[in-house]
Amino acid sequence: MDRQPPGDTDQSAAADGSLSCYRHPGREANIRCTRCERPICPECMVDASVGFQCPDCVRQGSGTGHGPADGRPRAGAGGAGAGGAVLADPRLVTKILLGINLAVYIAVLARGTGLVDELMLIGRARFHYGGPVEGVAEGQWYRLVTSMFLHQELWHIAFNMLGLWWLGGPLESALGRARYLTLYMISGLAGSALSYWLAVPVQGSLGASGAIFGLLGATAVLMRRLNYDMRPVLVLLAVNLVITFNPWGGIAWQAHVGGLVAGTLIAIGMVHAPRERRALVQYGTCALVLVAVMLVVVVRTAALT
Template sequence: MNPQPPAPTCVRHPNRPTGLACTRCGRPSCAECLRPAAVGQHCVDCLRQDQRNTPRVRTVAGAPVARSPIPYITYALIVANVVIYAVTAVQSKSLVDNYYRSTFFARWMLVPDLVADGQWVRVLGAGFLHWGPIHLALNMFALWVVGRSLEPALGRTRYLAVYLVALLGGSAASMIFQDPTSAAAGASGAVYGLFGAITVLLIRVRQNPNQMLILIGINIFISFSLPGISLSGHLGGLIAGTLATLGVLFLPEWLHAKSQEAAHSIGWAAIAAVALVDLVAIGAAVASLA
């Protein structure tokens, strides 16, 4: 009498005999390693392979759809601005006149003559300073409103890059057109850049951009009308953010990019090109003041 052959064992758990098998690959698998499928049951290895081979859903900008809808970069930027404001308020011992007697504020506010003297940190640092709580609240509210829609569409890294490029664009314009001895501060240049970016996004997805265009027009009119507002910084940020986002959303199509990877590279090249123009403009302003 011939002995019965041993029962097959699960490929992932060799100590578990099983009479079941994956209907896709045919390998024996225990009940723990199988999942119901439209036809039969598939093992977890086959399901994992399917997930790797399935292209991820992407936004109109080519960014993978984030697993979490929370706009982490937007919140991080808001926190950074609020924390820096709190530091200046503590140093000055005033919530309203936080710029008064604050060494932090004095070292970071954008003064073209001081940048030309080698204090380059002011070009970036000034974008995180604010003249009092109302200035801070207006900018952070605008950042929160726009960032929640723009960050998921562009993807976190490119969204942050556009923000920083717009910030530098605002600083570059201030360096060129601002009185060399005057001071400027605020995230307004970066926020204006995001206004331009979301307008480009609305056009790309074929939605009506009129509300954003009206909002931008109103803000530019206010910048013209009220004294003490850096119009050049606002316009510089607006132009830089708009051009960078045009490069991300439209340039790959205009250049007939043949793959998602090529489109991704073109978008980053556009952002880098705008950043380079910002830096060249800042360098030219420094050279003229030297």
């Protein structure tokens, strides 16, 4: 493999002086491989004992230099580490989540409010359109999950799915599929749990916003870990929080806050886990957040019943 000595001219430098990933020309890369010092983007980063390496150096260092040279990214900051599995499609889980949300939305269009009543988050039983609708307190805990994939208005699902696509793809590449899916699901559950705890019990809520805010928090943690410019993600977070707490209401702010807090905590555990105990710290953090979510649900249920 050709190596670029530190003193050589960087062929990946853009016209404005910024660096571009050597495998993805035009994509901004603010860090270099610790072995060959070529600039790499988040999709190409493989977590090493110190810093990050590019996939080519990982294959060479692990004795698999003859392996696939198709340019496909490997799991990054929270992924499988050196020699991690090749990600054939770095957005596979994101696409599946998008598909599930869209499928449920189409089902709602076909069946109407009846399906919404069956799947949305309701804390306690209420009468709706002349019939009783039971909630989580009556044992329908599945609503904590189904409400995460439920949308009723076009603007609502459009906004959330755009957020999922923009935030989810890079995170899936950086964390790996299993960790990314765990982050998404627990963040969404945390949003549902906080809504269940703090919102009016008979008030219904729905949407993937809790999970999306979890991805937003995780993005901020990852960008801070990689020493990226934090201003874009902080501006995006500020705008979303302003929308969340707008004076006109109509938004389940509890889900947004719950997802944001959970996603941030999980990402801290994933991104900053020490190499020698990486899996234990990463999944241990997820387990602790999940236990906290379950505790909130159990305590709230006891209070309502």
